[in-house]
Amino acid sequence: MSKKRYLGLGALVLVFALIAAACGGGGGGGGTSAQGNAGNVKKGGTFRVATEDFGFTGAFDPTDEYLGEAWGMYTNMLVRTLLTYKHTAGPAGNVLVPDLATSVPQPTDGGKTYTFHLKNGIKFGPPVNREITSKDILYAFQRIACKTCGAEYGFYYSVIKGLKPGAMPGDPGKIKIPGIETPDDKTIVFHLTQPTGDFLYRLAMPATGPIPQEVAHCFTKAGDYGRYVISSGPYMIAGSDKLNIKNGCSGMKPISGYQPSKELDFVRNPNYDPSTDSPDVRANYVDGVTITIDTNTKDIWNKVQQNALDGEISHIQPDTLAQYQSNPDLKKNLHINSGDRTWYITMNLTQPPFDDIHVRKAMNYVIDKQALRKAWGGPASGDIATHIMPPTMTGGHPTAAEYDPYKTPNDQGDVQKAMAEMKQSKYDTNHDGKCDASVCKRVLFLNRGDNPTWTNMEPTVVADAKKIGINLVPRELATSAAYTTLQTVNKNIPISLVPGWGKDYPDPYTFVYTLFHSSSILCQGNVNYSLVGLTPSQAKECGVKGDISNVPSADKELDKCEPLTGDQRTQCWVAADKFIMEDIVPWVPYLWSSVIQATSDAVTNFDFDQFSGTWAYSKIAVDPSKQQ
Amino acid sequence: MTRYVIRRLLYVILVILVITFISYVVFFLMPSGNPAVQFAGKSPTKALIHQIEKQFGLNHPWYVQYGIFVKHLFLGDQYGWPGFGESYNTREPVKNELFSRAWVTFQLAVGAAVVWLAMGIPIGIVSALRRRTLIDRASMGFALFGVSAPVFVLGLLSLWIFWQHLRILPGTGYTSFSSNPAEWFLQFLQPWVVLSLLFAAFYARMVRGNLLETMSEDYIRTARAKGLPERRVVFKHGLRASLTPVVTMFGMDFGLLLGGAIITETVFNLPGLGTYVVQAVNDQNLPAVVGVVVLAAFFVAFFNLVVDILYAYLDPRVRYS
C-alpha cells in the first residue's frame, strides 16, 4: 500500500467526521458527504455526469464565468490559482491552501501588500507546453481590467491599485496595472488601496488563474476564450492538444471536447506534475470526466440509477428525492451537503406596506417555514434558515437554534406574534393585528412560474400573508425572466419569493456586503433587492417609486468588518447579520439549502467541493466494471 | 411550372421574413429579461451589461437588429452563409449547431416517417377493406390509442420496459451512424417507433377514410365493370387516388417534424432542433431561437412546395401556372 493512498484515506476519515458534525445540527437528510472504500479506490475510468443545460454565464471563459458548477470544474481540473481549497466537504473545504504559490503569505504594509512566489515545474497543457510564470497571472488580471473581456466579478479586484475592472480599453496585454508587480517569472506582488481582510480568498477565484497570452489574446470579447481554455491543472479539455496555435488567431478552431450545447469532456493533462500538487487537494483518480447535456431531468436520474451515468448536475425533483429516501439501495448513493446558500423572501424597503419595519417583522413571524421546506422535499433539502448567513460561512456558528430572532413553534409561524407586530404598524389603523390600509389590498408578489417547487410554495406565502391582512397578488414568470425583472430596480417589485444567494468564496463579505451595502445597488442587475441603504440619488437614477425616507442603511456595520481579519472579522460579520435581521429586516430567510447529489454504484470514492458547491472532481474515483 | 416554383420560392422567403419578424417582435415585447444581464453573471455592473449588449448587438433598437439579422441571413456573416449569428450564451456560431442538430432531427424524422408509413398505410388499407370486422376494430382501436397516448408517456414507458427492465435496447442519447451503425440503429429504434405511433395511427385512419371514400367512386365501379380482378381494383385504382392526399399530409407533417420534435427529442435526449429550441427559449438565446424558426419555416414551406409539385405529377388534373 502506497503512502499516498494512506494519506488520502486519512483525509477522508477526517472529512467524514467533520461533515457528520455539520449535518447533525440540521437534522437534515442523514446522507453522507464522503464515501470510499480504500480497497476499491483505483485510478482510471471516466466519471460521467449529465446536466440539463450547462447554464454558463460567461460561456466558460474563466475571466468571466460566474457559475458555481463551472468553478468546480476549473478549480478541480482545469485552472490552478495562487491559492485554492482542499476540494472537500464542510468547513475543511473552505480553508485556503497554496496551489501555484509556494505558501499562503501574510500581508505586509499594514495589510496592503501581498507577495507570492510560484512553484517550479508547473506547465500549461498542450499545445502551449511551457512553464507558467507570474506574467500569465498578471495577464489574467489584465483581462479582468479589460473593457471588452466581460469580467463578471471584477469588482472584487478594484482594491488593487490602479485596476479599474472592466473599464480599461485596448489590448489587455498592454494594460498597465500599477498595483501588480512581477519582478521575476516566479514572483508576483499585489498592492492594495486599503487593507482587505478577505483578499486571499479572491486570489483563489478562477478568474485569477494563469492565462497564456499567446492563445487568449485572440479572444478578448466576453466569453470568447471559453472554447479555447488552456489547462494549468491536472486535466484538460479533450482535444486541446489539437489546437493550432501556429497560424495566428484565424487558425484556431474551438477545442473539440467542448460543444457548448452537447458536452464537455476532460482528459488528463500530460504536462501535469503531481509533485507540484498535494493529494489532499487533488487526488485525480479518474482518467477523464465527461459532462453531457440531457434535457430530460428524469432521464438523467434514471441513468444514474442504471449506472449509465455516474453523477448529475441537476436539481433533484421532490418525487425523485422521496424515491431515494425510501429505497436503501438508492439512499447509499445519495449525498447531502451544505450548499452555503440561503433562500428567502425579499421585501422592498421602499414599497408599502413593506416600508414599515413592523410589517416586515410580522412577515417573519407569520410565514410557515416548515411548509416551504416541505415544498422543497422536506428536511433533506436543507436546514430552516433563521438568519442571513448559513453557519458554515462563519465557522459553524451561530446555528439556526443558536440565533433565531423570530422564533416560532416548530418554525410553523406564529400568528399571534405576527399580529402583535402588525398592531404597531402604521398600516394597521385599528390595531387589530391586520393590515387595513388600502396598500395591502393588492400587493404584487413575484414568483417563478416554471418550477413546481416555487409554485408549490406560493399558496403558503399568500395564505400566511393574508393572516395579517396583506393580500398578495402572485405574478409568475419563468426563472430567468423573474430574476431579470427583480433585478431591475424601476420595476419596484414589493415582495418576491424568487431569489436565493450563495457565497462566491467562504467569507461573509460575499454574502452580507454584496447583498446589503448601498454601493451594491445597481439600476439593472441589482441584487440588493430590498434596496438596503438606498441613497436619494440612487433612487432618482434608478426610478424608484415609493417612500425612501425610511430606508435604513447597514453601510456602517458592514464597512466596519471589511478591513478586519481572523476571528475578529468573523464576529463582526455575525454582528452585522444580527443587525440586519433585527434593525433592517429585509428578508424572511427560510432555507439554507443542501446540495443533493446522487452517484452510481460505479463511484468508489465521492467527495464534495465545499468551495464551489459541486463535485470534487479531483477526488472522485470510479470502478469502470460497474459502469453500464 | 418553373414560374410557379420561382413564385413559391419567393413566397418561402416572404414567409421566413414574416415569421422571423414576428419572432423579433415577440422577443422584444415580452416582459422577459435582457440576455446581456443574464450573461453578465450574478452581480453584473452597468458597464459590463453595456459592454455585453454591445458585443451582442443588443444596443441597437430592435428593428435595426432585425435589419442586421435579415442582412446576415441573406448575405452571410463572419461565419459564412447563411448568417445565423452567434449564440448569446455560448458564443459559438448558431449555424454549426443548427446544422448539426438539423441532421439529428432529420434522421429521427426520416426513420419515424418510414415506420409510420410502413405501419399506417397497410393498417389503413386492411381496415378499410375488412370494414366492420374484428381487424378493422382492432386497427381503429390501435389508432385511437396512438392518437391519444402522449408521446412522453409512451417514450418513458418504452424506456422503462426496453432499457431499464429488459435491457435489450440502449437508453437515451445519440450515437452517430459513422461511429457505430448498430448502436445508431438501436438507439434510434425507440424514438422512431414512439414518434411514429402517433402518426401511424393518424395515417391509418386517414388511409382508411380515403380508401373507403375512393372505393365508392364511380371510376371504381368502372374498373370493376371492366372485369378487373378485385386486387387490381383496390391497389391500382383505389389506392392511387386515396394516397394522393396522404402525400400532401405526409409532406406537411414531415416538414413540420424537421423543425424539431420537441417532446420526443427531450424524452430520448436527442440533440436535435427541438431540444435546441427549448434550451434557447429558456436561455433567451434569440439568435438560436430565430435560427430554429428560420429552419423550421423553411422546412415546412419547402416541403409544402415539394408536395405541391409532387401532386402535379400524381394528379394530372393539377397544373400550376
Add this chain to the structure above:
Amino acid sequence: MSQTQVPEPLVTSEATHGEPLVSVENLTKHFPVRRGIIFQRQVAAVQAVQDVTFSIYPGETLGLVGESGCGKSTTARLIARLLNPTSGRIVFDGQDITKLSSRRMRPFRRDIQMIFQDPYASLNPRQSVGQIIGAPFAIHHTEGDTRKRVRDLMDRVGLNPEHYNRYPHEFSGGQRQRIGVARALALRPKLIICDEPVSALDVSIQAQILNLLEDLQDEFNLTYLFISHDLGVVRHISDRIAVMYLGHLVELATADELYERPRHPYTAALLSAVPKGRAGARVTNRIVLQGDVPSPVNPPSGCPFHPRCPKARLVGNGEVPENCRNELPPLGEVETNHVAACWYPLEPGEELERMAHA
C-alpha cells in the same frame, strides 16, 4: 328617367306590356385569367357573357336556354347582382342597379329572389324548415308574426305547416324544392330567377313544381327569369325565350314562334337534337352538330357559332362565308316579335339537312 333607348327590337307577347321590370343593356362579364410571379397580370379572360341585351316585363316568364357554359347562369347572377358586371347596365323597376353598393342594393334584394337547381345543397341542413323560410323576414326586419306567415307560405306551396320544425333531410327532393320556393316567395318579390329549378327532380315531381310555379305567378303576379337546359320545360313555362350561345344572345322570340320557326341555325340544331319521344316517328334528320362548344377564353372570331354552323357551310358551298368568319352578326329583327343574330337566318319552314361527319 334612366330608361334610355333600349336597342332591343321589341319582342312582345300578350304578357309584355308597359315598362319592363328588368332591362339589361350590353351586359358583359369577363372572368380574368391571371398569371404572374408576384404581381398577377391578367393574361386572358373567360368571356362568360358578351354584350347581352334584353328586357323582362312584369308578369311574364322569360326563358333562357343554352348548353352548359353558354353564360345563362352567369347572366342570372349578374341580374341578381351576385356578380358585378364588367360592363353594361342593369335597370330594375326603372332604376339603374348596375353599380349600387351592397347597402343600397338591399331594398332590391327583397324584390329579386332566386331558386336553385339542387334544393338540398341550397338549404342549410342545421336549420329547421321554419327557420329557413323565415330567415328572409329576419334579415329584412319585417313586422308581424313570422311564424304565422311561414305557416301560411308552407301551406301555399304544398308543404304541411305542421312540419315547421323538421329539417331538410327529412323531406324528399320535390318537397325540398317547395321549401326553396317558399323561401324565395317569403318577401313577395317582383322577380324570381329560377336557375334549373326542376332539373334535379324526378319526372313525376317536375310537373308538380312547374304547376306550382305557374299558380304562384298568377296569384302573386310574379315575373320569372327561367333558366333550363331542358327545352321542353322551357317551352312549357315561358312566354318568351332567349337562346344563348357562348356568351352571346343569339335568338329571342315568343315561345311558340321560337319552337315552331327557329331562325338561328343554332336554335334549330338545338331543337332538332331533342328526342321527340312518342310524338314523332323515329327522327332521322337530327342535325347532329359537330364537335364541342369552343372555349370561352378564346372564342371564334365573327359569329361565335360559325365553326359548327351547318347553314353557313350550306350558304358557302362547304366554305364558311367571310362575314360569318369575321363579323359578329347583330341581333336583328327577322320577323315581328322575333330577333336573331345571324347573317343567314333560316327561312320559316326551312329544314337543315343533317350534316355529315367531317
Add this chain to the structure above:
Amino acid sequence: MAETLLEVKDLKVQFDTPDGVVKAVDGVSFTVERGQTLGVVGESGSGKSVTFMTVMGLIAGNARISGEIIFEGRDLLKLPPAEVRAIRGDGMGMVFQDPMTSLHPMYRVGDQIVEAIRAHRDIDRKEAWDMAVEMLRKVGLPRPEERAKDYPHEYSGGMRQRAMIAMAMVLNPDLLIADEPTTALDVTVQAQILELMEQLKSEYNCGVVLITHDLGVVADVSQKVMVMYAGRAAEYGTRDQVFNTPLHPYTWGLLESIPTVERRVERLVPIEGTPPSLINPPRGCAFHPRCPHRFEPCDGERPELEMRGGDHPDACYLAIEDKRRLWAEREQRRQKEPA
C-alpha cells in the same frame, strides 16, 4: 328469329339496412336480344339501375339476390365469381351516367382502355394500345393517337362519354348496358352519343340496354321498353305498344307529366304524391296510392306483370276495356288543348 342474349327471370335484390330490408328489385323478368335495344324507364328508386348492376355482378356483398340471370346460356348467379369477372367487360360492357366521374382521373384514357383489354386478352401493351386508339377513332374521337395519351379532365363531357363507350365496346361485347348515358350531357351532345350507340349497335350486332328516366330518349332508340316502378315492371312491350297504347296508369302519368318541345299544353298533369318507400312499400300495387283510377283490388294482392288482354304484359288490375277507354279519354283531352 333473334338470338336471346340475356334472360332474366324473377330477379330479386334486397339489401339489409339498419332501417329494414330494402327491396330494390322485387321480381323482374325480361329478355334482351341480339341487335335490339331494350329501353328501361323509371324514376330514381325504381330499381332500374340495381337490376343491371346485378346483371353485371357489381352489387355489393351485402345484397341478397335470387332468381336467374341467364347470359348466353349460363346462369350468372350460379357461376363462380372469377367466371363472372371474365364475362364482365368482355361479354358485357357497361357505360355509366356521369362521364366526369366514371373515368379514373389519374390515368391516361388510352391506358384505361388498354387495361380493359388486357384484363381479358393475353396481348402485349403495344397491341392493346393500338386497339384502344382504333376504338377511340371508331367512337368519333378526333386525333385518337394523341388524345389517347390525354387524361380524362382534358376531355369534354361528350368526349369522355365516347371514351367510356370505347372502353365498354373495345372487346366487342355481346351486350352493352348503358345506364343513363346521356343524362349529364347537353342536348346536342346527347344526340351525338345516341347516334354513336345506334351506329355501334348495328356495326357490332350486339344487344343494348338503355336505362334512362327520359322517355324521349327511350322512344327514340329502343325496340322494346320496360317501365319500372318501385322495383317491379309496370309494363313491358315494344316501343310502339308502350308509347301508343300504354296500359298502366303510371305510364300514362309519365307520358302526360313531361312537357315536350313539340307542343305546349296549358297545364301539365302531374303524378300526385311521391315515390314509395322500398322498405315498406304500399300493399298490393305499389302505385295505387298515387293512382287516380285505383279501385277495390289495388290494395289487396299484388298485381303481377302478365298479359291482361292487351297486346303486351302489364301489371294493372283495371279491365282492358277500362284501360283503353281511360287512355283514349286522356288522349282526347290532350288533343283538344289549344296548341
